[in-house]
Amino acid sequence: MLEARNIRKTFHSEGGETPALRDVGLTVRPGEFVAIVGRSGSGKTTLLNVLSTLLAPDAGELLYHGEDVTAFSPARLNSLRRKDFSVVFQFHYLLPYLSARENVLLPYLRGLGRVTPAVRERADACLARVGLADKGNMLPGHLSGGEQQRVAIARALAKETAVLFADEPTGNLDRATGESVMELLSGLGGDGLAVVMVTHDDGFAARADRVVRMADGAVVG
Amino acid sequence: MNLLTIPLRNLRRKWLKSALLALVFGLGVTSIVALDYVSTVVGHSLEKKLTAFGANILVMPGAEKLHLGYGGFSLGEMSLGETSLPEAATEARVRSIGLSERISVVAPKLVAVAHADGAPVGLVGVRWDREKVLKGYWALNGAFPDTENGLVAGAAAAARLGLSPGSKVTLDGREAVVTGVLAPTGGDDDAVLFSGMAFCQALAGTPDRVSFVEVAALCAGCPIEEIVGQLRSALPGTEVKALQSVVKQRMLSVDFVRRLVLTVSLVILFIACCMVGVTMLSSVNERIREIGLLRSLGFSRAGIFSIFCYEALLIGLFAGVAGYGAGFLLSGRILGVLDMAKGAAITFDPAHMAMTCLLILAVSVLSAFFPAWKASAVEPSRALVSL
Numbered sequence: 374m375l376e377a378r379n380i381r382k383t384f385h386s387e388g389g390e391t392p393a394l395r396d397v398g399l400t401v402r403p404g405e406f407v408a409i410v411g412r413s414g415s416g417k418t419t420l421l422n423v424l425s426t427l428l429a430p431d432a433g434e435l436l437y438h439g440e441d442v443t444a445f446s447p448a449r450l451n452s453l454r455r456k457d458f459s460v461v462f463q464f465h466y467l468l469p470y471l472s473a474r475e476n477v478l479l480p481y482l483r484g485l486g487r488v489t490p491a492v493r494e495r496a497d498a499c500l501a502r503v504g505l506a507d508k509g510n511m512l513p514g515h516l517s518g519g520e521q522q523r524v525a526i527a528r529a530l531a532k533e534t535a536v537l538f539a540d541e542p543t544g545n546l547d548r549a550t551g552e553s554v555m556e557l558l559s560g561l562g563g564d565g566l567a568v569v570m571v572t573h574d575d576g577f578a579a580r581a582d583r584v585v586r587m588a589d590g591a592v593v594g
Numbered sequence: 595m596n597l598l599t600i601p602l603r604n605l606r607r608k609w610l611k612s613a614l615l616a617l618v619f620g621l622g623v624t625s626i627v628a629l630d631y632v633s634t635v636v637g638h639s640l641e642k643k644l645t646a647f648g649a650n651i652l653v654m655p656g657a658e659k660l661h662l663g664y665g666g667f668s669l670g671e672m673s674l675g676e677t678s679l680p681e682a683a684t685e686a687r688v689r690s691i692g693l694s695e696r697i698s699v700v701a702p703k704l705v706a707v708a709h710a711d712g713a714p715v716g717l718v719g720v721r722w723d724r725e726k727v728l729k730g731y732w733a734l735n736g737a738f739p740d741t742e743n744g745l746v747a748g749a750a751a752a753a754r755l756g757l758s759p760g761s762k763v764t765l766d767g768r769e770a771v772v773t774g775v776l777a778p779t780g781g782d783d784d785a786v787l788f789s790g791m792a793f794c795q796a797l798a799g800t801p802d803r804v805s806f807v808e809v810a811a812l813c814a815g816c817p818i819e820e821i822v823g824q825l826r827s828a829l830p831g832t833e834v835k836a837l838q839s840v841v842k843q844r845m846l847s848v849d850f851v852r853r854l855v856l857t858v859s860l861v862i863l864f865i866a867c868c869m870v871g872v873t874m875l876s877s878v879n880e881r882i883r884e885i886g887l888l889r890s891l892g893f894s895r896a897g898i899f900s901i902f903c904y905e906a907l908l909i910g911l912f913a914g915v916a917g918y919g920a921g922f923l924l925s926g927r928i929l930g931v932l933d934m935a936k937g938a939a940i941t942f943d944p945a946h947m948a949m950t951c952l953l954i955l956a957v958s959v960l961s962a963f964f965p966a967w968k969a970s971a972v973e974p975s976r977a978l979v980s981l
Binding site for chain 1: 595596597598599600603604606607883884887888889890891892893894895897900974975978
């Protein structure tokens with residue numbers, strides 16, 4: 374479904390060039406839970422950003438259902454991000470002035486048309502799935518860190534995408550909260566949703582179907 | 595919930611900043627609206643006052659002039675055809691034109707030659723009530739006549755005939771009394787005697803006839819050519835001329851007020867635009883990660899652009915409506931202070947308000963164009979990947 378071939382990415386700065394990815398290849402199948410692990414600076418977050426189309430690679434191909442998305446127009450990329458890919462970041466990035474339910478509804482906002490009751494129900498179902506059925510009207514500031522991250526996951530789930538990318542989703546959470554978030558993520562594959570997660574925690578990575586190890590910008594195992 | 599929810603909630607969250615921005619922008623609109631109303635009233639008042647410095651349109655009989663001369667001797671000009679106008683009919687037609695509300699004064703004149711105690715002198719029959727308005731620059735020693743046989747003498751004519759206020763004079767066998775003598779004007783007025791229209795018409799034996807009609811038209815907001823065109827259509831067979839120098843001089847004074855107000859308004863508007871632009875720009879910088887998130891959720895550049903434009907639109911809407919209302923009320927107060935409220939009461943015009951608000955909305959959105967464009971150009975990778 375999603376295949377990266379010979380991906381290269383180099384960051385340029387005043388201090389010189391830093392190769393972040395060196396001919397990286399990776400395949401993700403529908404419903405698969407893939408964990409990318411490695412030390413800090415190994416290139417795992419850069420790979421996730423390239424896979425989720427948030428970052429364009431310098432070279433290589435990123436095939437989604439056989440089409441190279443690196444050649445997509447900005448409009449097609451937007452459509453891909455809206456319909457097929459969703460991302461959960463290390464930090465939840467909830468809009469502080471919208472309620473939990475409204476944050477989950479964000480991907481559905483288009484122009485001045487109001488969201489339909491069906492979409493609202495979908496958002497509520499996603500909140501219920503992450504255990505926040507009764508907190509839809511609360512502002513993010515009134516939720517705990519774990520609950521905020523759950524809302525972010527609900528927002529990603531609401532889009533009904535094919536692939537969910539998660540970048541250190543437990544990075545800002547305590548162990549117990551992190552465990553509950555991991556439990557949630559590892560149970561998503563049953564719907565055919567592929568999950569690609571970056572983590573530095575081998576314990577959490579062990580819950581994945583497949584673990585990809587990275588070091589110095591390359592896949593090493 | 596729709597896309598407007600985001601700018602609305604953001605404005606509400608930062609209510610103090612939003613309120614201050616709307617207040618400053620609204621004050622700008624208030625100043626512009628108040629200046630516009632006050633300048634309109636002051637401009638009209640100024641133009642009416644300028645009417646006292648003479649007419650700007652002449653209506654004359656359409657007589658053909660024939661220059662007579664032979665063998666190097668000039669025998670002067672001879673008028674062919676009608677040499678006078680019917681007074682009542684001419685005035686009625688002048689008042690009947692489409693732009694009749696722009697006609698301030700209609701002053702008919704009958705020019706005749708009379709003999710004052712045997713000495714020839716030009717006699718001009720006038721309607722005193724109109725003449726007083728039109729000849730605001732006259733300095734009179736004595737008073738205007740209040741009887742039919744009263745006369746006002748030009749400075750040179752009075753000196754030549756030895757007239758002073760209270761002098762009695764016989765004009766072609768008719769007794770008349772000089773009630774006032776004009777100070778020298780440097781114009782044609784100095785050499786003639788002025789009488790009431792009825793006295794002059796009786797003396798000349800031409801009842802209801804006048805030699806020409808002076809018209810003072812208010813030109814602010816409409817070109818003099820348009821009034822002249824309508825007069826020509828209403829008065830076929832006559833010659834209607836605009837006294838361009840008078841018109842231009844008068845318009846210059848009125849236009850000066852309007853130009854001054856326009857310049858001040860543009861400066862205020864520019865400052866208000868800068869305020870909106872700078873505030874929106876700082877808002878974009880503050881919300882860079884929010885923009886990155888929205889882009890990662892699949893929001894298009896146009897979608898991000900529209901969020902910031904809506905925000906500016908909401909501020910502009912508040913500033914436009916509140917500013918207009920405040921400006922209207924303020925202009926009433928200013929005119930009251932200037933003691934001009936009675937003469938020219940301002941009236942609330944919903945169409946004017948709608949146009950002003952639309953303009954403010956457009957200006958507000960235009961001010962937010964660069965910040966909105968900058969926001970739309972944010973790449974999610976740049977905003978979020980640095981994590």
